[in-house]
Amino acid sequence: MAESLPSVRFSTHPQFSGFMKPCRFEGDTENLEVIGTIPPEIRGTFYRVMPDPQLPPFVDNDPWFNGDGSVSAFRIESGRVHFKQRYVRTEKFQRERKAKKALAGKYRNKYTDAVEFKVRTTANTNIVYFNGKLLACKEDAPPYAMDPDTLETLGLYDFEGQLPSLTFTAHPKLDPVTRELVCFGYEARGDGTPDICYFCVDATGKFTETVWLVSPVVAMIHDFAVTENYVLFPIIPQTCDLERMKAGGEHWQWNPDIPFYIGVLPRRSAKASDVKWFRAPNAFPGHTCNAFEADGKIMLDLPISDKNVFFWWPDAQGNAPDPREITSNMFRFEIDPKSTDLELPPARCLLREDIEFPRIDDRFMSHEYTRAFCSLNDGSAPTNWPVVAQRMGGGFPPYNTIGQLDLSTGELTKYFPGDMHLVQETVFIPRSHGTAEGNGWLLFLVNNYDTMLSEVHLVDTEDMSSPKAKILLPVRLRAGLHGNWVDAAELETFEPNVGALRI
Template sequence: MAGHFRSTHPRSAFPDLPQFSGFMKPCRFEGEVQNLEIRGEIPSEVDGTFYRVMPDPQLSPLIENDPWFNGDGNISAFRIKDGHCHFKQKYVRTEKFVKEREAKRALLGKYRNKFTDAVEFKVRSTANTNVLFFNGRLLACKEDSPPYSLDPETLETIGLEGFDGQLPCLTFTAHPKLDGDELLCFGYEAKGDGTPDVCYFTIDSTGKFTETVWLVAPIVAMIHDFAITKNWVLFPIIPQICDFERMKKGGEYCYTVNAYEDDSGNLVFDLPLTDKNTIAAKLLRFTFDPHSTDLDLPESQIIGSEDCEFPRIDERFSGKRHVHAFFDLMDPRLGTDFGTIAPRMGGGHPLYNALGHLDYKSMKIQKYFPGRTHLVQEPVFIPRKGADTAEGDGWVVALVNNYATMGSELHIVDTRDFEKSQAVIDLPVRLRAGLHGNWVDA
C-alpha cells in the first residue's frame, strides 16, 4: 500500500499525491522580498513582525504517502512598519534538515515513529508547528522534542534550545502560554516515546526555570495544547493513543481557545471539539468545579455550531475571562467557488473559507469573507496601541490562499469593521498551508 512504500533510492520528484499537489506543492523558497505590493492601506500604528511556520519538505519524502504536516519547518517573517511590509523566509536548520541536505535525499521516516528512519537521529524534530518570541529569541517548536532557537532578525538557526541545561524533559509543547513575562510550558511523553509522563514548567523573562511539576497521564496519548487559569492548568487529552509495539512494526503514530475561573471558582474552558473522527468541529464550553469528585465532565454548551478551528484570543487576556475570540470557519453559504478551488487545492489540510469574530456579550459571530476563490489560514490578533486599549480592539492578520492566482496574500482586518479588509498584501511566492504563528510588537 502507498502508506507503507519506502524508497530505496533518491527520488527527485514529489509523489503524485494530493498533499504534494496544487496549492500544497512544496514551496521550498528561502530569501527575502522588500516592499511587498499592498492593496488598501496598512495602519501606521501597526509596527512589528508576524511570524508563521509551515511544514515544507525540502526533499521528496522517504515514505511516499507522508502526511503534509511532517515537512521541514520553514519560517516566514512579515515585517510591517510605516505602512510597508517586507518578507523573509528561511528553513530551520534541524538535525533532520542538515543530514538530509548533505545526503541529498530524505532520511526521516513516518510521523512520530523513529523505527522507520533510514538513519538514527538524536532529535527527530522538524520544528514545523509553531514559532514564538521569548527572551530575545524565536523558538521554533514541535511537541516531540525541544525547540530550536532562531535569530528574530535574520531567521538564522542558533541551535537546539536547552535553556542553559535547565530543560527537565525530552519534549516541549508547541503551544506555550505567556502569563505576563513568564512562559508556561509542558511536555508530554516527557521521558521518551511511549512514556505516560507529563512535565509542566515555567520560565521567567530572564530564561530561569521557576517551577517544575511531574505528572503521570492516565494513558499515553496526544496532548497537543493546554489552557491556564489563575490557579489551574488544564490538559485536554486527545484520543490519539501511542502504541509503542505497533510503532516498532511500522504503524502510524485540538486547539484550545482559553480558560478562566468564574466568580464561583468554577473553571470555564472553551475549545473546538468534534465527537466524530473528522476535522469538522463545533465551538464548545465546559464549566465545571475543579474540586468535584465526579470524574465525568458536565454537558458542554454549544457556543458556535459552525465548523471552526485555529481559535485565537487577545493574548493579553490568556487565562482570564475573555469576551472576544477569533477563528477560522467554514460557511458554504458565503458563496465560495468550490468548482474553481477543488482542482487546484491539493489535499490533506483543513479547509476554511472565512474568519470569525465571536463577541461573547452578544453571542454574535461576525464573518470576514476574503473572496470566492480564497481559503484562510490561522488568524492572529494585533492589539491597538495604548495601555488602556479594550480587549479585542485592534486588527486580525491571516495568510490567505488565492486559488484563482495560485498565490498567497496577507490580509489585515480591523476588528471595528470586521467584514471588510483594511489591507491585502500580495506575495510573489505561494506559501502552502501552515500551522501556527504569532505577532511580535516592535
C-alpha cells in the first residue's frame, strides 16, 4: 500500500494568510507591463530573495522567515523589464521535494528535524553578486551559488575550499574601492558556540584575512559594518542556549539583562586579542546603515529599538512587546577605537521616525556620506489601514513610505506609493558612474492590497513626489528580506558557472 502523505494545505496563521500566503511560484515573464518610463541608461538586474515555503512546514506556527529561499530577478534593458523567479535548490528543498513533505523542524534547531541534514539552511535572507556568481545567503550556513542569468542553483559554495567557518553572514560588504568582500560568521564552529570568524576575500576570490574571535555572549549578529580600517559587530540580545535547543526549545530567546555589545576589530592584520567589546544599554540594533571614520573616531549609524523587535522569541519569562508599540529610530554611535573605557557615550538620534532597512549609495560604503534611504512607517500618510490590515497577513512590521534622509541638513524627503500599498526594502541605482552621491533612482517592491499583486516602483531621488515608472507583476510576491542592484556592465564582466560546487 502506498504511503499516505499529508495534504498540501497551509495553516491559517497570519504568516501564511492574506498577502503572506505562500506563493510557491517559479517561472519567467518577459516584457512586464510598465506604467511610465524607465530611463534607457538604467541597465542591469534587481535581485531579491524571499522566504517562501514550498510545503506546509513541519512546525505549524513556523516564523514567516523560515521559508525556502526564492529568488527574483528583474532584468532592465532599453526601458523593458523581464522577470524570473526560482527557488534555491538547497539540500532541505530537494529532500523535502522528493519526500513531498516538510522534514526540517523549528527555526535553526536541528534537534527538532525529522531527518538529519548535512547542511541545514534555507538560503533565504540575501542575494549578493560577487565574482560572477550570485550568493544566496542565510547566516546559519555557507551560501549557495546561483547562475546570475538563469538562476540555476550551482551548489553550496565554500570559496573553493577556503571558507573556514561553518556559517556565513547574510550581509557581506563589498568594498567599492578595493572590490574586497568583507565577511564573517557567528556561531562559526556550530550551534551554540561563541566563536566568530572574520574573513576578507579579495577581488580575485582569494582569502586575505582570517581572524577567530570569541563573543562575550552567544547571541545573534545579523548585520555588521565596515570602515576603511575597522569592522564592527553589533550584537542583538537574542541569545542561544544549546540545552534549550536539545529540549526542543527555540534557538533564540530575548535577554533584557545584558548590554548591547558592539565589537570593534582592526580590518587588516588583526589578531583575536585586538577586538574590543564596547557596551551600550540593552537595545535591539537593526540593519546597519553605514560606518566611517572621522577625527580618529568611528561613526556607526543604524536603527535602534528599545524593545524586542523579534517579539515572537520572548524572554525567559515569556514577556514580549505588543508589535504595534515597536519602533526603531536612526541613531549614531561615536566610538573611540583606542579608548580603554568600553562604556559607550549615549548615541545621537539622527532621525526620529519609525524606520528600517536603511540603504545608501553603495559607492560610499565605509566612507563619510550624506544620503540614507529607508523604509518607514509614516503615521501621517493616508494608508487605508482598516482594509490593508485585513489583507496583509503576518510578517515584518509594515512600512508605507520610502524615505531619503539628508544627513547634512536633517531634511527627510518621502515617497508615498498609495493608500492601499506597502513598501519593501529599496535599492539605489546611480544615474551614472561618476554622478554625485545619491543622484539616481530608488527601485523597490510594493505590495498592492487592492489588486493583491506585486509591483516594482522606480523613483528619482531628485523628485520623489511621484514615480518615474510602475512595473506591474502578474503574481503576488511575499515580503522579502533583502536584495541588490547589479549593473549590466558588471554582469557582463564575468563568465557564470565558475567555481561552484554542484550537488
